[in-house]
Amino acid sequence: MELTDIIVKFILVFIIFAISLVIAMYSTYAERKIAAFFQDRIGPNRAGPWGILQPLADGGKMFLKEEIIPTNASAFLFIAGPSLAIMTACIGSAVIPWGQKLTIGSHVIDLQVADINVGVLYIFGVVSLGVYGVMIGGWASNNKYSLLGAIRAASQNISYEISMGLSIIALLMVTGTLSLRQIAEQQHSWHWNILYQPLGFLLFIICAFAETNRTPFDLPECETELVGGYHTEYSSMKLGFYLFSEYINMFISSAVMATLYWGGYNYPGMDWVLAHTGPAIGPLIGTAVLFAKIFLFIFFFMWVRWTIPRFRYDQLMDLGWKILIPLAIANIVITGIVITLIK
Amino acid sequence: MNTFYFIAFLSIFFSILVITAKNPVHSILYLILTFFTFTIHYILLNAQFLAIVNFIVYMGAILVLFLYTLMLINLNKESEPAKSNLVKIAGVIGGCCFLVTIIASLKALGASPAVVLKDPSLGLVKNLGKVLFNEYLLPFEISSVLLLSAMVGAVLLATKEPKTT
Numbered sequence: 468m469e470l471t472d473i474i475v476k477f478i479l480v481f482i483i484f485a486i487s488l489v490i491a492m493y494s495t496y497a498e499r500k501i502a503a504f505f506q507d508r509i510g511p512n513r514a515g516p517w518g519i520l521q522p523l524a525d526g527g528k529m530f531l532k533e534e535i536i537p538t539n540a541s542a543f544l545f546i547a548g549p550s551l552a553i554m555t556a557c558i559g560s561a562v563i564p565w566g567q568k569l570t571i572g573s574h575v576i577d578l579q580v581a582d583i584n585v586g587v588l589y590i591f592g593v594v595s596l597g598v599y600g601v602m603i604g605g606w607a608s609n610n611k612y613s614l615l616g617a618i619r620a621a622s623q624n625i626s627y628e629i630s631m632g633l634s635i636i637a638l639l640m641v642t643g644t645l646s647l648r649q650i651a652e653q654q655h656s657w658h659w660n661i662l663y664q665p666l667g668f669l670l671f672i673i674c675a676f677a678e679t680n681r682t683p684f685d686l687p688e689c690e691t692e693l694v695g696g697y698h699t700e701y702s703s704m705k706l707g708f709y710l711f712s713e714y715i716n717m718f719i720s721s722a723v724m725a726t727l728y729w730g731g732y733n734y735p736g737m738d739w740v741l742a743h744t745g746p747a748i749g750p751l752i753g754t755a756v757l758f759a760k761i762f763l764f765i766f767f768f769m770w771v772r773w774t775i776p777r778f779r780y781d782q783l784m785d786l787g788w789k790i791l792i793p794l795a796i797a798n799i800v801i802t803g804i805v806i807t808l809i810k
Numbered sequence: 811m812n813t814f815y816f817i818a819f820l821s822i823f824f825s826i827l828v829i830t831a832k833n834p835v836h837s838i839l840y841l842i843l844t845f846f847t848f849t850i851h852y853i854l855l856n857a858q859f860l861a862i863v864n865f866i867v868y869m870g871a872i873l874v875l876f877l878y879t880l881m882l883i884n885l886n887k888e889s890e891p892a893k894s895n896l897v898k899i900a901g902v903i904g905g906c907c908f909l910v911t912i913i914a915s916l917k918a919l920g921a922s923p924a925v926v927l928k929d930p931s932l933g934l935v936k937n938l939g940k941v942l943f944n945e946y947l948l949p950f951e952i953s954s955v956l957l958l959s960a961m962v963g964a965v966l967l968a969t970k971e972p973k974t975t
Contacts, residue, residue, distance in 0.1 A: 595870025
């Protein structure tokens with residue numbers, strides 16, 4: 468690999484990190500504004516015009532709060548918990564193709580950090596690793612509510628990972644590849660995978676809600692039963708990391724859903740646009756389309772949060788094991804039959 | 811090669827920490843790190859699929875369940891029963907016998923020349939799938955049936971109702 472390639476990749480990583488963090492920051496603002504809209508309120512409107520400086524004010528508050536590490540907590544793991552949570556949230560973005568190859572002069576820039584040929588499994592691995600941050604933090608706090616939150620997070624993640632994996636298998640039978648770049652390229656213009664896998668997508672998005680601990684699956688931090696759940700003992704920016712990692716997870720899982728099922732950077736009529744704008748501008752329009760899809764998904768996450776109440780724990784387990792897994796297996800069987808019949 | 815030695819050192823270091831750690835939860839966390847170094851070993855061997863599956867299945871699922879169980883039963887120094895001296899002596903003798911056996915078998919073993927794979931991309935998903943579903947289809951299917959029957963058996967044992975008559 469040449470030096471310029473390395474520098475370009477480094478800049479790309481930097482930009483993706485910056486974008487993830489800024490989107491996570493403004494998701495907190497969007498969440499409050501959308502909640503206000505759903506509840507017929509105004510929402511934050513004091514910091515800056517329309518309250519758009521609110522995330523900065525929140526961040527400043529988080530940093531200036533007193534840092535508390537409980538006496539009986541295991542200090543190293545107490546700090547490792549939120550760090551792991553935010554790290555696993557950030558590394559998922561490495562394999563997502565953000566756009567077509569960009570050509571500036573003679574340089575061809577690949578808008579994807581790493582095109583590994585097990586990309587889908589990498590995403591899946593990162594998702595399954597995400598629970599450690601919550602578990603370690605909850606256990607290290609040495610508090611019964613935190614421990615209960617951590618245990619709930621672990622069992623919930625394991626249960627929903629199975630149906631998520633099964634729904635991905637049906638998708639892989641259609642695409643025939645594990646590389647996210649190839650999956651995105653196969654969905655050229657309007658051949659989006661959602662047309663072939665509607666049930667698979669439904670299962671995937673339900674599991675994505677469960678894996679990111681969003682309502683109606685936010686049992687690990689259920690405040691009516693567990694005070695604050697796994698982050699009861701956390702204060703200051705360590706709490707901020709936990710909250711932040713949830714929003715980054717939301718952004719990354721929206722990007723994954725858009726890439727796997729909703730065509731990624733593809734849109735109808737993209738060839739015409741590409742021919743008229745040239746190879747330096749055209750791919751960026753595709754990237755903008757991808758981000759529009761991601762924002763729609765983030766809006767959907769928030770819409771559901773302020774519409775549907777939280778599940779009870781036994782309902783959560785029933786849904787995961789008795790409904791989603793049989794449906795996912797049925798989906799695999801149907802997909803297999805249809806593929807065999809067509810061939 | 812240097813990378814290999816460094817990672818191998820880390821694997822051994824973390825696995826020693828697994829058995830010396832006083833707290834069982836710390837032990838599991840070191841075990842997670844050990845499995846992570848195994849993943850790196852697989853990547854060094856260009857076995858991408860094996861690496862990522864090791865990552866998902868062992869680190870992401872099995873060890874989460876280990877950690878889950880340990881957190882639930884909450885072992886700590888006070889609640890752990892002290893072992894008698896007899897058990898300790900038996901443990902030391904057993905360990906020494908095992909060490910002697912390993913050393914003896916290592917001495918008997920001649921150093922083999924390094925194996926060079928004919929096809930270095932054997933570990934990629936496509937090639938692995940072809941080999942698995944063509945040459946080794948029967949063992950593959952039999953082992954999956956075996957796993958399924960183990961799972962069904964476990965569920966059956968767990969849900970067996972005691973006879974009320």
